[in-house]
Amino acid sequence: MVFYMGFDQENIISIRDFSIDDVEYILKLAEKMEPIARSEKASNILAGKILGMLFYEPSTRTRLSFETSMKRLGGSTVGFAEAGVSSVTKGENLNDTVKIVSEYVDAIVIRHNMEGAARYVSDIVDVPVINAGDGAGQHPSQTLLDLYTMKRILGQIEDLNVSLIGDLKYGRTVHSLVYALAMFGVNMNFVSPPELRMPQGILHDLSKMGVSVKETTDIKDVINRSDVLYVTRIQKERFPDPEEYSRIKGAYTLDLKLLEGTETIVMHPLPRIDEISHDVDNSVYGKYFQQAFYGVPVRMAILQTMIKGF
């Protein structure tokens, strides 16, 4: 690869550790991985290599996506898909478990319920660590595949209009995503009920980064001037009053009727409950299953870079 010499991540812990060059390096490499991800081409680039999958919290999509990526590149995985309660609660056990597994494998992917777990692990082991979600913290491969989806479908990330919709207060995914979008100078709209607004701290950071942001409670305010509607789930548990929840939920649900006539695409990190109607799935608007697919070439790019270097 001659197009970029600067990638210097030893671990993938937070998207905020990435420079714009780091992001572009991964996205460019992901594009080269696509024929392998589509099963049009076989690869043995990671033959003999082992990826340790330590999923202290269950996650079908992220786990299967990383496993698929490793195996499409000729590598193998070992690990566990969910931890006994005992291992999760004792910090000491986490320490020894990851030290031992790091003696077996070439890289570790970890999902853990404790914020900061992935960075803690990266400090104590000698192999690269990839954060696949640490509680309320980071999930950087999700952010990278979100960016890749925009680039592949819309041709670029720069200067897009991206509207983030739903729970912007608690959503881990959107918090990571907005910092990454800000790096690319994306114009953002934040659409949420007043109770679930984007946290002030993040709004402040974005303002300092010189990013244009608009806040609203109504999808209709943004739908005609958005290139991307990035929808997230509103969780019932956030509302003390179930009736309040029902009323609000309806206002942040997308269906085909609402989308018709627009020129936007709909993305979602999945799983959804009912914030996107099923009639959107096979329409020209619904891109969330394609987005799920793009997780494979992006994670291939991450795995190759972490295990083989660049």
Add this chain to the structure above:
Amino acid sequence: MVFYMGFDQENIISIRDFSIDDVEYILKLAEKMEPIARSEKASNILAGKILGMLFYEPSTRTRLSFETSMKRLGGSTVGFAEAGVSSVTKGENLNDTVKIVSEYVDAIVIRHNMEGAARYVSDIVDVPVINAGDGAGQHPSQTLLDLYTMKRILGQIEDLNVSLIGDLKYGRTVHSLVYALAMFGVNMNFVSPPELRMPQGILHDLSKMGVSVKETTDIKDVINRSDVLYVTRIQKERFPDPEEYSRIKGAYTLDLKLLEGTETIVMHPLPRIDEISHDVDNSVYGKYFQQAFYGVPVRMAILQTMIKGF
């Protein structure tokens, strides 16, 4: 392959979707797979390919058999061995889970407790779907391996005398098997307690297909004129009265003494409880572990056909 050009299954959902040519295509290909299944020959025909294993109900044998088949052919698997209750109960989740997984893999094997689940899935995804058991419904790879076992051990399927023994009322396996046997003009005996007779609808279908069928309650009526005794489990739950169950169970149990002097083989889809005595296991009659082995070349044939075409 020039011996047959007609296989047109895009999915493997029910043995009743198969023509006799389809069945013979798979059985012939399975024979070519045997040296690989026996580990005498390595294969890379499915290198780089990924099989999604979605087991919403646990199944050690079927799952390990499909995994072994995929891996012996150089391919890989991803998936889960048992689903959380939540995913099983919500139809919507099944939809999104299989759509997402279908973005990662080259084919899906699914076992689900709901009858019709596999066909439902095959309608919504773009990769081939193989039914590994859907509740009271179908389990076509079991039927194909049953047929293959008869062909390999007895040289042919046509004109055999096959006696099906045990629970013929509720047994999913035997319901699929009899339609397949009927295609080959097999003479069938149905041996069961009166409470667990073959359903009238199936008897009617077989009669229309011109198949010779005899019903009896006594194994001794058939044991000397059977080429195959296909034994199934009688479940205690079918009987309100435990004494009735105990009495009946004994009359449908095979042991070596009963078999001596006959020229039959004993098959069983497994797992058994005690309907076949252990003294039959290593006798010339007991073929159920060999039958389990034949599941591998048959599933290899299925996987190659579904993933690589024919």
Add this chain to the structure above:
Amino acid sequence: MVFYMGFDQENIISIRDFSIDDVEYILKLAEKMEPIARSEKASNILAGKILGMLFYEPSTRTRLSFETSMKRLGGSTVGFAEAGVSSVTKGENLNDTVKIVSEYVDAIVIRHNMEGAARYVSDIVDVPVINAGDGAGQHPSQTLLDLYTMKRILGQIEDLNVSLIGDLKYGRTVHSLVYALAMFGVNMNFVSPPELRMPQGILHDLSKMGVSVKETTDIKDVINRSDVLYVTRIQKERFPDPEEYSRIKGAYTLDLKLLEGTETIVMHPLPRIDEISHDVDNSVYGKYFQQAFYGVPVRMAILQTMIKGF
């Protein structure tokens, strides 16, 4: 391999089935495996081969270590990481499950809670069986990796001074290890509270083998003349009185202060609770994570020998 022609283990059930030549054969082969275990070299020696992993009891370390070993050699694994209660309790099911799995795979690794389970299984199947722990019984690959660790770090096993510390009464690991060390003429010290002394039967056997053994209750008696401190966990459940447990535990805990000035190494089969202080982990004394790594080349040597012959 011309250096040794005598290995005649068809299965790996107990270290006590091994001659000293058998042990040395595995240790020499493990040394050749190290570059593959370190991911410096890829191997396809077990390509197309399948290892059945039947873990009736969960075990992260042993399971991941065997899986890594198989996959680094180009092979694959199938199996389960923990059994439903039903399969564990019924002897009949164990019989049928292992018979069926043996029809799919090239070798079986089994962990089971019943002492003798692995030998029972090896008697009924036609593929090699490797015992990965059977209740209070044997765990021979652990003993082999313990020996390998001593040989690799200290250059030899013969004539070492090895002190075994902690629960010597119930510890499965140390019971296997002392017989193996005795074969190599190792001088042994047994350091334990009086309640947890090495059983008389084993002391008697060692005496008959002409091995020098010293017993003490105090680590300080041995620490300056030990090449190896092999530490094991003292389980709370062994003591009716919790205060007694707390008092004793402290006397069998190693920390850096105690070790300073000595020329010993510290080994541990893991997992530890707090019998070794974390300040030992990265010191020159702590070798237990390196010991965990050595499990991979040793198990590779076992797998190659069992599956490919020697």
